[in-house]
Amino acid sequence: MTAILQAHALGKRYGQRQALTDCTLELPPGHVIGLVGPNGAGKTTLLQIACGMLAPTTGQIEVLGERPDGATSQLARVGYVAQDTPTYANLSVADHLTLGAKMNPGWDAKLAQARIEQLGLNPKQKAGKLSGGQRAQLALTLAVAKRPELLILDEPVASLDPLARRDFLRHLMESVAEHDTSVILSSHLISDLERVCDYLVVLVSSRVQLAGEVDDLLAQHHRIVCTRRREADLPAGLQLVSAEHTDRQSTFVVRTPSPLPADDWTAEHLELEDLVLTYLERGLDHGAPATTRPRGEAR
Ligand SMILES: Nc1ncnc2c1ncn2[C@@H]1O[C@H](COP(=O)(O)OP(=O)(O)OP(=O)(O)O)[C@@H](O)[C@H]1O
Numbered sequence: 250m251t252a253i254l255q256a257h258a259l260g261k262r263y264g265q266r267q268a269l270t271d272c273t274l275e276l277p278p279g280h281v282i283g284l285v286g287p288n289g290a291g292k293t294t295l296l297q298i299a300c301g302m303l304a305p306t307t308g309q310i311e312v313l314g315e316r317p318d319g320a321t322s323q324l325a326r327v328g329y330v331a332q333d334t335p336t337y338a339n340l341s342v343a344d345h346l347t348l349g350a351k352m353n354p355g356w357d358a359k360l361a362q363a364r365i366e367q368l369g370l371n372p373k374q375k376a377g378k379l380s381g382g383q384r385a386q387l388a389l390t391l392a393v394a395k396r397p398e399l400l401i402l403d404e405p406v407a408s409l410d411p412l413a414r415r416d417f418l419r420h421l422m423e424s425v426a427e428h429d430t431s432v433i434l435s436s437h438l439i440s441d442l443e444r445v446c447d448y449l450v451v452l453v454s455s456r457v458q459l460a461g462e463v464d465d466l467l468a469q470h471h472r473i474v475c476t477r478r479r480e481a482d483l484p485a486g487l488q489l490v491s492a493e494h495t496d497r498q499s500t501f502v503v504r505t506p507s508p509l510p511a512d513d514w515t516a517e518h519l520e521l522e523d524l525v526l527t528y529l530e531r532g533l534d535h536g537a538p539a540t541t542r543p544r545g546e547a548r
Contacts, residue, residue: 405417
C-alpha cells in the first residue's frame with residue numbers, strides 16, 4: 250500500500266529557529282493518525298508542509314504520492330482544517346457550501362447539506378456569528394465534503410468544550426468510516442487521541458520521537474520495576490526509553506518487539522497516556538529519539 254505521507258530528512262527553519270529537524274516518516278493509509286507534541290514542537294509546520302502551504306528548507310516529502318506544491322489537483326485530494334478553523338465571518342453557512350462547491354471538483358453537495366442539517370446549523374447564519382464549536386464543525390464539513398483521500402486536522406478541537414469536542418470527534422469518525430478517508434489529527438488532548446487514533450506520531454523539539462500503530466506500540470513497551478540496577482545491566486536488545494532510580498529501586502521503560510525476557514522484576518504494559526508522556530519527557534530531556542543498546546555494549 251502506498252504511504253499517504255512519506256518524508257525523508259525533512260527540515261524547516263524560520264530564520265534562526267529550527268521548527269522541524271531531520272523528520273523521516275512513512276505514514277500508512279487507512280488510519281486515523283494522532284500527531285502529538287508540546288507547544289512549538291513543529292506539528293503545524295509539518296502539517297503545513299504536507300498541505301503545500303510551506304516549503305521545507307531541507308529534505309523531501311510526498312503526500313499521496315506527489316510532492317505537495319499547492320497544485321489544484323492535489324488540493325482536491327487533501328482536506329485541511331487549520332488550527333483556528335478559518336471561515337469567512339461575513340459569509341453565511343450556505344455561502345460557504347456554495348463556495349466549497351465552486352472550488353472543489355469532487356464536492357459532495359448532499360453530504361455537506363446533510364451534515365449542516367444534522368448539526369442544526371442555520372444556513373442563513375453568518376459564520377462570524379457562529380460559536381467556536383459550530384465554526385469548527387462548519388470547517389470540518391467543508392473539508393469532508395471535498396471527499397478528500399486525506400484529511401489533515403490541526404488541533405481542531407482545542408477551543409471546544411467537552412461536549413462539542415465529543416460531537417466533533419464522533420462526526421469525524423462517522424465520516425472517516427463512511428468514506429474510507431485517512432486522517433492526520435494533531436492534538437494536545439491525549440484522551441481524544443486515545444478515543445479516535447489507531448496510529449501515533451510523537452513530535453518533540455522539532456524531532457519525531459515515536460511513530461507507529463498504537464496497538465503495536467502498546468504491545469512493545471513495558472514498565473519494569475526492579476531492585477536498583479544500572480542501565481548497562483539490563484538484558485541486551487532492549488531499547489531503553491527512560492530510567493528513574495531511587496536508593497533501592499529502578500524503574501525503566503523499555504521497548505522490545507520480542508516478548509520481554511523473564512527476570513527478577515515486575516513488568517507491566519503502559520497505557521497510551523503514559524507512553525506519550527514518557528516520550529514527551531524524553532524528547533524534552535534529550536532532544537533525540539531512543540536508541541537500542543546492541544548486545545554486549547555497556548552504557
Ligand atoms: N512563521 C514563523 N516564523 C518564525 N517562527 C515560526 C513561525 N511559525 C512557527 N515558528 C516557530 O517554529 C516552531 C514550531 O512551531 P509550530 O507552530 O510548528 O509548532 P506546534 O507544534 O504546532 O505548536 P502548537 O502546539 O503551539 O501549535 C516554534 O518554535 C515556532 O515559534
